[in-house]
Amino acid sequence: MTEAAIVPEATVPGRCAALLVETEPQPETRRVDQIALDLGGIPGTRHHGFTRKAGPREPWYARGMEMRSGRQLTVVAVEELALIAAAMQLPRIAPEWIGANVVLEGVPRLSWLPSGTRLVFADATIVVEAQNAPCRISGRSIARHVDPGGAIAGLSLEFPRQAAGLRGLVASVERAGIIRAGETIAVKLPRQSIWTL
């Protein structure tokens, strides 16, 4: 790695277009005006807490092993949901259908923000953990909404295929507080570099 490969810290603006909390059936969420985050995420919800059970996303761990979470919140972008919908030949994909908690607007390539990026709201801060991987559960939820009769063969599998790199981020709360739909946020990127042998 050379010094030239280092991209300095940067801050870009974004907007919180919507906020959502979990509802039934899994993995759906419903819109709310604001969320009072604590350091474990959204109190009283399935993904709240600092730890979680290992699942199919971590085949190298025993299923059900308690592990560090990193998945308190799911963040998506309006623009990326539109790209996924276009790729799946659907008029739209609602953030409600795929378990999104925070919908941002105006942040290009949201899914590619580096780990450690801070999403700074007026009264709370969220830190990016990783890019989210699209799963078949969300694909089935989309199919239930757009094709309840099951006419389109393989629709639920199209989501994991078409949404890779566009499905947003998983994130943790760094500073607890209330976040509000409609807020302008600051996206604070850490210094970036590439590590190779």
Place this chain on the structure above:
Amino acid sequence: MTEAAIVPEATVPGRCAALLVETEPQPETRRVDQIALDLGGIPGTRHHGFTRKAGPREPWYARGMEMRSGRQLTVVAVEELALIAAAMQLPRIAPEWIGANVVLEGVPRLSWLPSGTRLVFADATIVVEAQNAPCRISGRSIARHVDPGGAIAGLSLEFPRQAAGLRGLVASVERAGIIRAGETIAVKLPRQSIWTL
């Protein structure tokens, strides 16, 4: 960002040269043969837990505000400590003096491993949070050891100056378990890319 800027996942080997836990005076640590990590870090120590109080490292937060930790463990490299010592014209810097918990060997540019890199031990996994920033407290600790009479003017300030980019990492526990000095580890790098507007 273009596709060409993406560096795929990679795994490189490393060795755990030493393990240390906190002792007095701050910020010193002492060598142990093994550490039983839980998901909060090293049980019973100052940095254990999922949250901590904001301090001078986060001037944008109110001092003392409870925040996400990200600093459970301090990881350093034998090779980088030697580079810092050379830059400070000292024969060596002991990991004991600067609060290190995990000393690795054989991982080039350890301090530059990306956030989200996994340090996979046989029975536990540690995840890299961020590069550690060298502070004056460690500088003063080094000065106490190598220059107890205070003959070298400004020695404690030389550490923050010379150790930037070489002071290792802060990390969290992803999988709890026992880690042992002498273990060979796998360093699992996530897919890497650079985000720019």
